[in-house]
Each structure stands twice: as C-alpha cells, then as structure tokens.
Amino acid sequence: MSYIGEVRRSAFESFGTAVTHVAVSVAVRGMRIVKAIARRRVIAHLGEFDDRMLRDIGLNRSDLRDAASGPIWRDPTSVLVVRAVEKRAARRPVRARVEAPVPASGALATLGAEEQAAVTLAPCAEGQGSAQACG
Template sequence: MRDPHGVSVTLNANPKPDPRADFAAGAGVVSRSRKERIMHMAEIATRPLHRLGGGAAAVVRGAVSVVASLVRSWRNRRVVGDLLEFDDRMLADIGLMRGDVTAALSSPTGTDPSTRLRIFAVERRAGLRAQAIEREAQRAARLTGEAVE
C-alpha cells in the first residue's frame, strides 16, 4: 500500500499497544508536568558533582567542608574537655597545665581547641629548652671561670 506521497506503508493487522501511550494521553495518576518535574529532580539528585557545573559543585564542596570542620571541632572540643579530668601531674606529663586546657576551651565554639593546646605545649617546650640551654651555659661558665652575659 502507498500513501498519497508515494511512500510504501505496511499496516500491522494486530498492533501491540504501547503502555506509555496511556500515560502520555493523561491516563496516569501524576500529571505530565509534575512527572517531568519529579524526573528532573531525580536526575539532578543522582548526577555526579562534576556534572552539576562548576558553581554548584563548588557550593556543595564548600558546604561539606564547613560541616566536616564543625564536626571535627566539636569532637576535639569534647576530647579537650576530657583532659580536665586529668590531675596536674598527668597534664604536666603531656606538657600542659590546667590553665592551658581551660584557655583552649574558652575559645569560640566554631574553633578547634586542640590547635590552641598544641601551640601552648610547643611554646612551653621551647621555653623549657631555652632555659635548659641557658643553665648549661651558666654552669659551663662557672666551671671555666668565664663571665656569663
């Protein structure tokens, strides 16, 4: 059989019904525009970050970084708070004083108190090292009879 334009057309005597045709015709429960919106949101939600575009991916990475930093700070704050249960001798063994711990915990909530504790401990060790070097120089000067500046 040929159509009016001369193209050969074959007719299928028993066509298979397309299940999508009913939905496309409006027989579905969800309206077509709502279905399209849902499919679009699902596609965006499952799309890898590199396909979201530079701006959106950067925003997501930045938000994840901020949340991770806050969680790490919160955990470290709890651990530093546990140091207050140590006695002064135990704190001295790790190079800290009780005042260092309370000063670190008095830092703003979003900051990591363990960083301040590390600075306190390093400064204290450097000061003790400098004092030891100075005492050794004075002792050597007394033994040799030289003047110490």
C-alpha cells in the first residue's frame, strides 16, 4: 500500500483543534460583552435626551430602563429596536383608517369586489344601515 496522498492524524491534532475552538468561542463571547458594554454607554447617552427627542426616534424612558435592566452580556439594543418597531406598527392602522378616502357611490364600479363589499358594509358595522341592507 502506498502512503502517498494519505493524511495521518496524530493524537495531538484533535487536541489542538479543540483548543482552537475554545479560544475562538471565548474571543467571540468576549467581543459580544465588549459590544454590549459599549451599547450600554450609548443607552446612557440616550438617557440624556429630553422626552421630545426620544419620542422622535420612537422611544420613551421606560424603554431605556427596560433595555438597560437585562444582563450585562445581553445586547440592550435589540429591546430598543423591538419597542420602536412595535410602536411604529401600532400607529399604522390608525393612520390608514383616518387617511383612507371613502369613495362616492358612483365610484364603486372602479373598485375591486373586496373593496366594494367593505364600502357597502361600512354603514352596517357602524350601526347606521337599514335592517334590509345589513341582512
């Protein structure tokens, strides 16, 4: 048998691989902790903003407190991002209802079937339609 092209593993090679994996995971976790501490400094800086400035970016003081209350190794910015997105999403349906124009009765022909049903059933939902029309 020929040994050309055959790779032999020594007993220490797997140990070296294990040590490398441990060192890399320790380094990655250390970097996460360093980043989390740096981001906590940013949260402290956000705490110096007034309420109007925080509201402009979609946050309030309780969001900052909640983000900073987690463990030191957890990134606090994920809490802030989730809170800002939730608040933005909660405002969207209200805007859509307020800004949506109600078409005139002659304009129903230009709407799709679902939109026509929504427009014709709107008085029933508000309690303003007749008993025959609302079925």
